[in-house]
Amino acid sequence: MSDVQYRDTLPGGTHWSFLARQGTTLELTDVEGGGNVGMIFYNPANPLERLNLPDTLKCQHTFKLTAGHCLYSDMGRIFCSITADSVGWHDASSGTCNAGIVAEKWGSSSYQEARNNFYRNGRDCFLVELGKYGLGRRDMAANVNWFSRVDVTEDGNMALAAGHSAPGANLTLRFEMDTLVLMHTCPHPLDASPEYPRKPIAYALGVAPPVAADDPCRLSREENGRGFQNNALYLLGTDASVSLGASS
Amino acid sequence: MMRESPRAVEDAYRVEVVGAGDYWLQEARAGETLRITDLKGNQAVDTLFFNADHPHERYSAFDTVREQRNLYLTAGTTLVSDEGSPMLDIVGDTCGRHDTLGGACAGESNTVRYALEKKTMHSCRDSWLLAVNTHTRWGLTKRDLTHNINFFMNVPVTPAGGLTFEDGISAPGKYVELTARMNVLVMISNCPQLNNPCNGYNPTPIELAVWSR
Numbered sequence: 214m215s216d217v218q219y220r221d222t223l224p225g226g227t228h229w230s231f232l233a234r235q236g237t238t239l240e241l242t243d244v245e246g247g248g249n250v251g252m253i254f255y256n257p258a259n260p261l262e263r264l265n266l267p268d269t270l271k272c273q274h275t276f277k278l279t280a281g282h283c284l285y286s287d288m289g290r291i292f293c294s295i296t297a298d299s300v301g302w303h304d305a306s307s308g309t310c311n312a313g314i315v316a317e318k319w320g321s322s323s324y325q326e327a328r329n330n331f332y333r334n335g336r337d338c339f340l341v342e343l344g345k346y347g348l349g350r351r352d353m354a355a356n357v358n359w360f361s362r363v364d365v366t367e368d369g370n371m372a373l374a375a376g377h378s379a380p381g382a383n384l385t386l387r388f389e390m391d392t393l394v395l396m397h398t399c400p401h402p403l404d405a406s407p408e409y410p411r412k413p414i415a416y417a418l419g420v421a422p423p424v425a426a427d428d429p430c431r432l433s434r435e436e437n438g439r440g441f442q443n444n445a446l447y448l449l450g451t452d453a454s455v456s457l458g459a460s461s
Numbered sequence: 462m463m464r465e466s467p468r469a470v471e472d473a474y475r476v477e478v479v480g481a482g483d484y485w486l487q488e489a490r491a492g493e494t495l496r497i498t499d500l501k502g503n504q505a506v507d508t509l510f511f512n513a514d515h516p517h518e519r520y521s522a523f524d525t526v527r528e529q530r531n532l533y534l535t536a537g538t539t540l541v542s543d544e545g546s547p548m549l550d551i552v553g554d555t556c557g558r559h560d561t562l563g564g565a566c567a568g569e570s571n572t573v574r575y576a577l578e579k580k581t582m583h584s585c586r587d588s589w590l591l592a593v594n595t596h597t598r599w600g601l602t603k604r605d606l607t608h609n610i611n612f613f614m615n616v617p618v619t620p621a622g623g624l625t626f627e628d629g630i631s632a633p634g635k636y637v638e639l640t641a642r643m644n645v646l647v648m649i650s651n652c653p654q655l656n657n658p659c660n661g662y663n664p665t666p667i668e669l670a671v672w673s674r
Contacts, residue, residue, distance in 0.1 A: 261603050267522075267564025270624055272573045276562075277622035287586075289569030302622060306532065306562060308523035313545055351604040353543065355523045365618040369533040369558075371526065402527055440573050 215240075215385070215419035225411030226330075228338035228397035230345060232257055233388040233418070235453050238296070240417040243360045246380035248412035249401040250359040251309045251335045254284065254292040255393040260348055262286045266305045266355045272436045276365065278303040278357060281433035283389070283440055290447055291440045292392045294430035296421075297385040300378055304358040307371070309335030310402040319409040332409050338397035346393065359384065361401040373403035387421045387430075389444050423453075464536035466553035466638045468494065473670035481664030482653035484588040486596055488513045489641045492674030494552065497649075498636040499613045501665035503629035505652040506612040507565045507585040510540060510548050513644040516599045518542045522561040522608040532618060534559040534610060540639070543607075548645055553638030556631045560616040563626070565589070565609050566654045575656045585609075585650035592648055599646060611652075612637050614659045628658050 215238035222244065223229055233239055241250055256262035265287040273282055280298040283291040315334040322332035335356070343352055360378035363371050400410045424431060424441070431441045445455050470476060473496075479485045481504070489495055497506055512518035521543040526532050528541055536554040539547045564570075567586035571579040586606065593601040613631035618624055653664050 265564065265570075265608075267562060267608050268567075268570045268573070271563050271616075271626070272570065274624050274626075275622060276618045276624045285570075285573065287567065287569070289567075289571075289573045289580075306523060307527045308521065311524075311545060350543065351517055353607075355608055364620075365532050367617075367620075369531045369618075371530050371532055403530075436573050439577055442577060443569075443572060 215421045217417045217419040219418040220415065222413050222415045223398045224413050225398050226333045226409065228333065228342055230342040230393065230395045233392045233394050235388055235390050235448065236421055238385055238387050238419045238421045239394065240383060240385045240419070241359055242381060242383040242415040243378045244380065244413045244415050246378055246382065247376065247410065248360045248378060248398065248414050249404070250414050251339070251356045251397045251399060252359060253339060253354055253356045253395045254286070255348070255352070256286060257391055257393045260346065260352060260393070262288045263352065263354045264292060266357070270305060273434055276306065277362070278305050281429055283430055283437050284357070285440060289440065289443045291389040291444050293386040293388045295384060296387045296430060300360060300382045300384060302362040302377070304361040304363045304401070307358060307363050307402055309339065309356050310399055311336040314402055322409070333397070333399055335397050335399040335402070338399060339395055342395040358401050363403065373401055389424070389441070390447060462536045463555060463557050464553050465555060466496065468496070468638070468672055470670050473672050475671040477669050478666050479649065479651045479669060480666050481651050482583050482588065483651055484592040485647070485649040485669060486592050487647050489645050489647055489671060490674070491641050491643050494638055494640045494672045495647060496553070496636050496638045496670040497612055498634065498668040498670070499556070499631045500633060500668055502631055502633040502635070503661035504631065504665050504667055505614040505654065505659045506667055507650040507652050508610045508612055509589070509607065509648045511599065511601070511605070511646040511648070512542065512548070513646045516601055516605065516646060518544055518546070519605060519607055520548060520610070522610065526561060532562060534561055547642045549639040549641050551637060552640045553636065556613055556635040556637060558615060558630060559637060560611040560614040561608070563611050563614060563616045565650065566652065571656065579656065582655065583653040585652050588650040589648060626657060626659055629661065
């Protein structure tokens with residue numbers, strides 16, 4: 214278990230970002246149930262390295278994300294592992310809502326009228342957070358939607374599962390390299406709620422013990438073992454450096 | 462959905478064969494139609510589209526599948542951009558299903574998927590990086606390399622949430638045809654992947670044909 218050092222809650226329909234150092238954890242809790250968290254990762258040392266969900270899904274032969282899975286960059290490295298998950302299925306294939314989707318579903322809601330309850334959308338949230346680091350739309354990548362599940366039929370038809378995430382549902386990410394975390398709490402793009410959903414998400418930051426040789430994420434697939442080897446090479450010479458095992 | 466095209470290759474203004482491991486970078490004007498033919502069968506064609514007039518606007522795989530509420534691309538699919546604008550329509554398809562979830566191969570992802578020593582094998586991302594750094598007029602860089610289409614590749618999702626890589630459902634002579642709805646830049650990597658059944662472990666040439674409107 215990680216040693217939690219910081220707790221905060223993001224109201225529904227808001228956004229934030231932070232630097233998660235290698236060896237720290239992020240626990241997300243869907244306080245009321247039915248929440249959604251859009252999330253993307255970047256390497257702060259080279260933001261051209263970013264979350265790559267196609268690589269993440271294909272190397273683990275999975276469509277859903279849950280405990281034991283790792284989230285990969287386009288450079289073959291692991292940003293973070295999912296070390297705990299009470300939900301069992303998180304969506305990685307629907308992208309995020311944009312202004313058009315939100316207006317079509319829930320109408321317009323300006324800041325002038327609604328103040329901080331105005332209807333934010335995921336794409337604009339990501340653009341704001343990207344801008345804080347000198348990044349922009351060209352740096353956008355497909356995002357995860359934590360707490361949301363999208364089922365696919367044999368013919369490929371996609372549908373958002375209703376009532377998927379229960380109150381108090383939670384998951385924990387353990388960062389395997391320094392990672393810029395961009396997140397928002399806007400609705401899933403397939404959410405059909407009659408009102409703009411505004412679900413708060415609690416999050417906690419902590420420090421994880423070193424990754425053990427028999428760590429379940431490392432061992433869940435051979436591919437992840439090689440991903441951890443790539444990270445070990447990347448971390449060579451840092452405080453997190455481990456032996457790469459080469460003999461002279 | 463299978464849909465045969467009424468177009469004849471003899472009427473195309475451009476017909477080119479692209480070998481496995483090569484890239485193809487060309488503009489197509491709004492209203493023009495592009496056909497990609499899998500000459501030998503079981504070839505993955507990794508493809509990206511950009512707005513030729515404003516190249517920061519680009520194909521968005523996940524917006525495309527979500528907007529059509531279906532994971533697979535075929536005749537009737539509209540490819541949409543990151544701004545939600547229609548870029549091209551798939552107007553013909555004799556293969557029936559194309560992937561846009563599986564991304565492209567790269568040396569780095571090869572290390573994870575297959576073996577650490579596979580990192581120097583030729584890959585789609587190498588082809589794209591060479592393409593954008595050779596043809597600089599559009600100002601594209603690695604920043605612009607986003608999630609692509611894999612024409613002729615079959616990546617079915619299981620009901621339990623698994624992802625499988627099936628032998629291609631394509632065959633010699635199968636094609637997919639797209640009509641542009643804006644001026645587009647087409648960037649294709651004819652996939653050189655040797656480690657995956659999606660290419661039948663034997664990457665082969667494709668044919669590209671373009672018809673004026």
